[in-house]
Amino acid sequence: MAVATPGLFRRFARNRAALLxxxxxxxxxxxxxxxxxxxxxxxxxxxxxxxxxPLQDPRFPLGTDSIGRNIAAIIAHGARATLLxxxxxxxxxxxxxxxxxxxxxxxxxxxxxxxxxxTEMFQVVPGLVFVLTIVSILGxxxxxxxxxxxxxxxxxxxxxxxxxxxxxRDREFVxxxxxxxxxxxxxxxxxxxxxxxxxxxxxxxxxxxxxxxFESAVSFLGLGDPQVASWGRLVGEGRTLIxxxxxxxxxxxxxxxxxxxxxxxxxxxxxDALNPKLRNR
Amino acid sequence: xAGLDVRGLSVSLYTRGGVLPAxxxxxxxxxxxxxxxxxxxxxxxxxxxxLAIMRLLPExxxxxxxxxxxxxxxxxxxxxxxxxxxxRGKAVSMxxxxxxxxxxxxxxxxxxxxxxxxxxxxxxxxxxxxxxxxLLTLVGIPDAEARLAEYPHRLSGGMCQRVMIAIAIACRPxxxxxxxPTTALDVTxxxxxxxxLKRLQAETGMALLLIxxxxxxxxxxxxxxxxxxxxxxxxxxxVDAIFAAPLHPYTRxxxxxxxxxGTAGRHTRLADIPGSVPSLxxxxxxxAFAPRCPLAHxxxxxxxxxxxxxxxxxxxxxxxxxxxxxxx
Numbered sequence: 001m002a003v004a005t006p007g008l009f010r011r012f013a014r015n016r017a018a019l020l021x022x023x024x025x026x027x028x029x030x031x032x033x034x035x036x037x038x039x040x041x042x043x044x045x046x047x048x049x050x051x052x053x054p055l056q057d058p059r060f061p062l063g064t065d066s067i068g069r070n071i072a073a074i075i076a077h078g079a080r081a082t083l084l085x086x087x088x089x090x091x092x093x094x095x096x097x098x099x100x101x102x103x104x105x106x107x108x109x110x111x112x113x114x115x116x117x118x119t120e121m122f123q124v125v126p127g128l129v130f131v132l133t134i135v136s137i138l139g140x141x142x143x144x145x146x147x148x149x150x151x152x153x154x155x156x157x158x159x160x161x162x163x164x165x166x167x168x169r170d171r172e173f174v175x176x177x178x179x180x181x182x183x184x185x186x187x188x189x190x191x192x193x194x195x196x197x198x199x200x201x202x203x204x205x206x207x208x209x210x211x212x213x214f215e216s217a218v219s220f221l222g223l224g225d226p227q228v229a230s231w232g233r234l235v236g237e238g239r240t241l242i243x244x245x246x247x248x249x250x251x252x253x254x255x256x257x258x259x260x261x262x263x264x265x266x267x268x269x270x271x272d273a274l275n276p277k278l279r280n281r
Numbered sequence: 282x283a284g285l286d287v288r289g290l291s292v293s294l295y296t297r298g299g300v301l302p303a304x305x306x307x308x309x310x311x312x313x314x315x316x317x318x319x320x321x322x323x324x325x326x327x328x329x330x331x332l333a334i335m336r337l338l339p340e341x342x343x344x345x346x347x348x349x350x351x352x353x354x355x356x357x358x359x360x361x362x363x364x365x366x367x368x369r370g371k372a373v374s375m376x377x378x379x380x381x382x383x384x385x386x387x388x389x390x391x392x393x394x395x396x397x398x399x400x401x402x403x404x405x406x407x408x409x410x411x412x413x414x415x416l417l418t419l420v421g422i423p424d425a426e427a428r429l430a431e432y433p434h435r436l437s438g439g440m441c442q443r444v445m446i447a448i449a450i451a452c453r454p455x456x457x458x459x460x461x462p463t464t465a466l467d468v469t470x471x472x473x474x475x476x477x478l479k480r481l482q483a484e485t486g487m488a489l490l491l492i493x494x495x496x497x498x499x500x501x502x503x504x505x506x507x508x509x510x511x512x513x514x515x516x517x518x519x520v521d522a523i524f525a526a527p528l529h530p531y532t533r534x535x536x537x538x539x540x541x542x543g544t545a546g547r548h549t550r551l552a553d554i555p556g557s558v559p560s561l562x563x564x565x566x567x568x569a570f571a572p573r574c575p576l577a578h579x580x581x582x583x584x585x586x587x588x589x590x591x592x593x594x595x596x597x598x599x600x601x602x603x604x605x606x607x608x609x
Contacts, residue, residue, distance in 0.1 A: 173384055173386070179335055180370030
């Protein structure tokens with residue numbers, strides 16, 4: 001990929017906050033990968049006394065929930081679902097958004113008109129309502145949530161891609177590529193797209209964060225997959241005990257917050273690192 | 282090798298304000314190994330002619346409505362776009378005014394050269410790399426092998442133009458269209474780039490269509506000159522004849538407005554041409570230059586034909602033809 005010039009990581013790491021975000025993300029990925037080793041049994045199994053506070057029992061470092069399930073195990077396994085849904089929903093959104101945005105800008109005219117009106121149709125529907133509708137019709141499996149979140153998140157990416165393409169389409173190097181006999185599809189994929197990608201990558205990384213929030217909201221409302229450990233679901237289940245055992249909601253809540261914060265910091269860092277105008281600083 | 286022969290090329294712009302004649306019956310020809318300079322003020326249709334030859338006009342609004350662009354026996358103006366893809370960059374190449382923005386900023390220059398080799402010469406991998414390095418050496422870039430990995434923003438304007446030239450000549454084109462190739466460059470670099478183009482032309486025998494508004498460049502490079510005004514060729518001829526005995530009052534105006542150009546002495550005042558190029562929407566009837574012309578008379582409300590007035594020297598002007606005012 002053309003954007004991966006040497007020194008990309010150095011430019012990224014110059015932003016301390018972004019580095020912190022990256023460290024948190026790596027820690028969560030490590031936790032997700034280690035989950036089957038750390039807690040090989042089903043995390044949704046009852047393993048101890050109910051409502052055991054964190055740091056009381058070394059077997060349950062983050063305590064147990066209202067029915068005696070290990071919160072640490074749920075967090076570790078929940079990280080898998082959270083990351084998978086966040087990543088694939090963002091990928092889906094990026095794929096749809098980049099395709100629609102670039103086609104609209106490149107062909108212009110009525111194609112542009114049609115695709116942008118289509119995009120606006122999606123934009124006027126509140127995202128969460130849309131996701132809940134899709135999930136309640138298709139069922140709350142991980143795949144369905146991923147697709148639903150992807151389908152509501154692509155509009156911003158499409159508009160950004162379109163704007164980038166519009167400024168790039170009439171640049172001289174595109175003309176020069178035509179003059180050397182490159183066909184349109186090749187110019188779009190090999191010449192224009194790499195120029196348009198940096199801001200799109202930033203927005204996609206932020207879309208991962210918003211996808212995680214969508215998933216948490218769906219699970220919080222109890223529409224997620226009951227067979228899958230999820231941070232959002234645990235927050236929702238803990239809310240009835242919020243007065244006495246607030247940690248049940250707080251622990252996964254902090255996990256969600258850290259994860260979303262980390263992704264936003266990474267997005268900021270990528271923005272700085274990928275911005276060609278700051279490249280030679 | 283085939284030369285380029287443009288015959289009666291007319292291009293119209295279909296805008297909301299109506300149909301505007303961007304080019305009217307432009308005829309040019311460049312033989313292999315020769316250089317034709319296309320000169321004129323901004324907006325007179327020089328670049329439009331180049332884009333029409335390359336079939337790179339923005340369509341809409343522009344459209345070729347008449348004429349042929351003959352390359353050997355092929356009429357490029359009538360070629361379907363699919364066949365045209367095989368012509369651009371192969372038989373006819375083009376270089377542009379601003380080399381810095383003509384290269385893709387996020388792709389190493391080597392890749393950009395290899396792209397054209399892959400497309401037209403079926404070279405790939407190592408062979409394309411080797412050839413790209415050869416081309417860079419050919420256009421005078423030292424340490425070519427290492428430069429292949431360089432991004433355009435790391436190269437100077439002159440270097441970028443050399444890379445553009447390397448891309449343009451990669452497939453040994455019969456015709457090279459150079460649209461103000463030195464306008465954006467420093468004077469010293471300008472001379473180097475012109476030298477390079479001359480050398481490459483001598484080596485490959487390509488025909489060069491050089492678009493410029495710099496008469497110094499014309500004197501340096503051209504064999505023939507075509508002067509354009511408001512989308513028409515108003516004078517055409519061998520470079521010596523144009524400089525020594527310009528026939529059209531516009532050409533005389535251009536030469537008079539050039540510092541130390543033509544026959545002007547060292548301390549004479551530059552003569553400017555009053556007024557500016559009329560917009561395509563407001564072209565006067567007849568000769569478009571008449572409102573600015575010191576020799577205009579009643580006959581000039583008709584369109585003067587491009588007529589041979591001296592050996593190979595054509596001009597479109599009633600005054601030069603010797604038509605008296607009452608004849609119209």
